[in-house]
């Protein structure tokens with residue numbers, strides 16, 4: 001067996017053109033290599049055969065309910081930020097058959113459905129999404145019940161993260177202490193420099209993968225220079241309009257002490273209860289389990305799919321719907337994300353990725369809602 | 377054999393597309409014919425077995441005085457009455473006449489207008505008799521139809537969602553055309569069930585499944601107007617296959633500054 005020479009935490013430099021040999025190498029040991037691709041007017045994750053397929057020179061503009069791409073003649077590989085998809089769909093699929101049951105002569109036989117696990121290498125996740133991954137790991141793996149499908153897919157996931165050097169107006173990872181610098185939950189982390197990538201080794205598997213390409217060591221000065229990229233971005237995000245702002249001090253008490261604040265009704269007048277915010281949120285983990293039968297009733301598939309606290313069925317209990325109004329649904333979503341999540345999982349449920357703002361069809365903005373309740 | 381539940385399919389003002397969805401069940405059609413007795417279904421079978429029926433599927437809206445009476449008789453014949461499709465559930469595309477003078481249409485379209493007997497409005501079946509369940513869509517989704525029949529046979533509630541098309545759109549990971557392309561899409565206020573068919577082909581949802589649970593149509597159309605979408609376009613969008621459903625109607629009337637004619641008399 002090969003032993004990695006590159007220790008965890010070390011940095012190496014690869015030429016931009018050598019990114020392809022990393023991708024090719026990852027393809028050797030993974031069933032799929034996926035990366036950011038420009039498809040249907042957005043940056044989404046899809047299969048990557050060649051780095052030429054990356055959205056080179058593409059930047060994104062994001063704001064409440066608005067997402068647009070622009071193309072420039074530059075060789076920047078990663079100057080767009082998060083698109084509508086996160087890592088969530090790879091580990092917690094939007095739809096999944098969890099078991100199948102057959103009735104013969106009045107007797108039921110139930111069988112768990114084991115879909116073969118794909119070994120996936122993902123190129124491109126940003127700091128906020130790695131933080132979201134850590135949160136979902138806690139939800140699916142660290143409670144009293146471990147989700148076996150998530151566990152298998154998670155074990156097979158290889159991550160080549162990217163440090164952001166640019167933010168959009170909906171980003172606020174800096175305020176949630178989740179970015180923009182990538183700090184954990186990666187195998188390799190890239191920082192795009194003018195003419196090369198600085199690569200941080202995150203795991204032994206990452207070290208082995210990079211050793212297969214041509215790399216050169218980096219001096220301390222060069223490492224400091226690379227680390228300065230997300231640090232400079234963080235500074236500019238703190239300052240001004242290149243990002244949303246969110247004051248998180250005492251946020252749990254702020255929200256829980258204001259459950260009857262008139263702002264909930266005001267936002268409910270705009271909110272469509274469409275559920276887009278929950279679907280795109282990288283930490284939202286709710287699902288609904290349905291039994292799907294054939295006409296005879298002898299064959300039953302148990303299907304799990306992404307669910308949302310904005311639907312009536314999600315709040316349906318034995319006596320009816322416990323959250324009938326959009327006011328109570330929006331309040332449930334926001335207080336769970338930012339307040340009661342802390343009681344449940346010891347962290348915020350929000351990473352500041354901004355997706356719920358961008359992909360809300362009417363541009364409802366949680367940072368604005370919190371500020372309003374704060375009385376700002 | 378006589379124990380099998382009796383199914384009847386009735387047609388009112390409609391295009392037959394929803395009934396055809398039943399015939400379109402191909403693989404499952406034999407299983408359906410096995411599980412229920414298709415007692416009355418003029419599209420499929422010449423033999424007509426008299427009621428009462430266990431399940432009545434109603435396609436189409438009420439546009440004539442004769443049909444307004446006929447639906448009452450059918451209701452008495454059917455234990456479980458289900459409207460299938462946008463016409464039966466909200467009045468269909470033909471409900472556009474509710475905003476116009478139907479008499480004028482009759483005069484300009486037909487060579488012998490005296491032969492035509494029609495009401496001034498197209499209305500939903502539920503405006504005339506109590507309805508037990510609705511299958512939405514123009515046309516309905518055949519998986520939902522099979523689910524309905526299966527649930528009735530198994531004595532359970534049909535599992536059809538009442539949330540937004542957006543939920544299905546996101547589950548299939550379609551990029552939102554409203555946000556990414558600035559196209560006015562009705563998905564956020566429309567009931568799911570089609571698996572977000574139109575956005576998957578980069579076309580906006582035009583609301584053929586009708587309003588979802590707790591729809592907030594006016595917030596959405598206000599937002600699209602602010603984004604620069606033309607008011608006339610939004611009026612047409614909300615005034616199509618489910619023009620007559622209360623929430624879409626409220627929005628389109630507000631957009632156009634118009635009120636529908638209250639005239640329901642015979643012409």
Ligand code: SF4
Pocket residue numbers: 277280281282283337349350351352353354355356357366
């Ligand atoms: S709540 Fe919004 S900003 Fe926070 S993690 Fe979820 S989608 Fe991102």
Ligand code: SF4
Pocket residue numbers: 270271272273274275276277278310359360361362363364
């Ligand atoms: S906040 Fe926006 S995305 Fe979320 S349910 Fe309301 S309208 Fe939909």
Ligand code: SF4
Pocket residue numbers: 276361541542543545546550551552553554555561562563564572575580581
């Ligand atoms: S494309 Fe339409 S249906 Fe799909 S998420 Fe966007 S608004 Fe909803």
Ligand code: SF4
Pocket residue numbers: 514541566567570571572573574575580581582583584585586
């Ligand atoms: S996306 Fe909308 S218009 Fe298209 S089939 Fe579905 S409900 Fe009908």
